[in-house]
Amino acid sequence: MAANLKRDPEDLRQKFYWFCLWPAFMVLIAVTLAPTIYLFVISFTPLDLTRPETSWDFSKPLGQYKIIWEDKRLHNSWWVQAKLSFWTVLIQMILGFLFALFLNVKSKLLEALRTVFLIPMVLPPIVVAIIWKVLYTPDISPFHWAAEGLGFMVPALITDPDWALWAIIIADIWEWFPFVMLMILSALQMMPEEYIEAAKIDGANVWQMTWYVTIPYLKGVLIVAALFRIVDSIKAFPLIYILTDGGPGSLTEVTNYYSFMQAFNFSYLGYSSAITVTLVIATILASWGIIRLVGWGKPID
């Protein structure tokens, strides 16, 4: 009886927590898990909205996945995605790291300017895309005017086969390098003074200090920032939709964009679902990686 009395408040507490958690959990399952399962189910059918008989047709469940194996245009999109992700993330990491190192000084001016660096990444992605559309359209772009004024002939980057992907890479770098920079900067400012003092006493020069002290200290932040950027680069949509529409040809057609076209331009929802399932699996693996590296609930940014 006495033991019962003792345990009761603890039981009550657990019940209360479950009562709080339950609605959130149910809604989360309803809006995210259920649709994902539905997506998996669709990917086993050749669903085509123009042919109603194809819905719920499970006669060849792996048919769509077989097409993935053979579709050259999809393989091209992986390659484009790999190039886009590699170059954007690499350059953002380098720029972010360098600028963070330079800007890591105690200064009131810099504190105030932090907000300015937030601008590119908080702007609606569609506005970022429109801004770069203006900058890349020769009739109206100040860059093209300036180049012509100096006597250079610059091709319209977004329609030039050699430059189209780089046009997107440049815009993406502008949008997201401040994210990397600010993440590294806040980690740098928490770096213990003793590390630097000790290295100075040992006579380390600037390069040695960066290589042997700063980079190892920042390893965690660098990996997390890169992973976040890689995952986000898989989602890149508005820039491609507004600037190049996947073209010229399929030179800027990333996997996400190709999947969108299959579903909503050609109405092959079954095939698009199968492609998207592969994207989701890639995302889950990356998320799992992040959790393994930083743990849950620790402040990341």
Added chain:
Amino acid sequence: MTDQVQILRTANRHRLRRERILLYILIACLVTAVMFPFVWILIMSFKPSADMFAWPPKVFFAPTFDHYLGLWDGEFPKSFWNSLVTSVGSTVAAMLFGVPGAYALSRMAYKTGSRLSLFILASRMAPPIAFTIPYFLAYRYIGLHDTLFGLILIYLTFNLSLVIWLMRSFFDAIPRTLEEAAWIDGANMWQGFTKIILPMSGPGLAATAILCFLYSWNDFFFALILTRTEATTAPVAVVNFLDHEGWQWGKIAAGGTMVMLPVLVFSVAVRKFLISGMSAGAVKG
């Protein structure tokens, strides 16, 4: 001896000053690179159409509100309103469900939380098209296609996990002893949560709500596919100027400015809230 020290000091001071100047130049370049593209759009939205293609570009021109007035006469105000309703609606819904859930996760045994974490992070990271296809098919079937409610619902896919993710860390920073003291004084658990914990998390709640609003406001992909005419949001309306109405750069710039305006205002607010929210937690804790 003293002379030598003096010389060394002066040299040092010169070097420091050179570094300072270099730093300021670097900062100036960086700020220009970040600000220029977006300031250009702002200027364009006030430029008379006749000056738009002028060469050399006119730096001084009589600003005009024609583009904004043109927006006002068309469909744009309606889509702006749609954006507001869906963003606010989805934020309120996400907060109502998410905040108590985050509190429970923060106070429960650690294991449950870490098991949920992969699920929550994955749903935040998943490419939007993964949700778009099933929602598109389901909405066609149940008649939620091109409705504001439909958009509010799909915005919960990222907002709910965002609320749980952020609020949990805010609640973690508030020591348990506070509610425990209230329980001893005879408060029940619900009162402990609503009367003690929630009032203390004001800044955290505000920051989280603003972030939810921004994420929904910035959405383009879901609105592009799940709306047609009735529930079109502002970002989609701006893009329509690009597609159908023959490159009206003035309207595009003005529409773009209207879409980014609330974002800029709120972002500045969020920064302050985030900083004060964190320091308040640290000081009071």
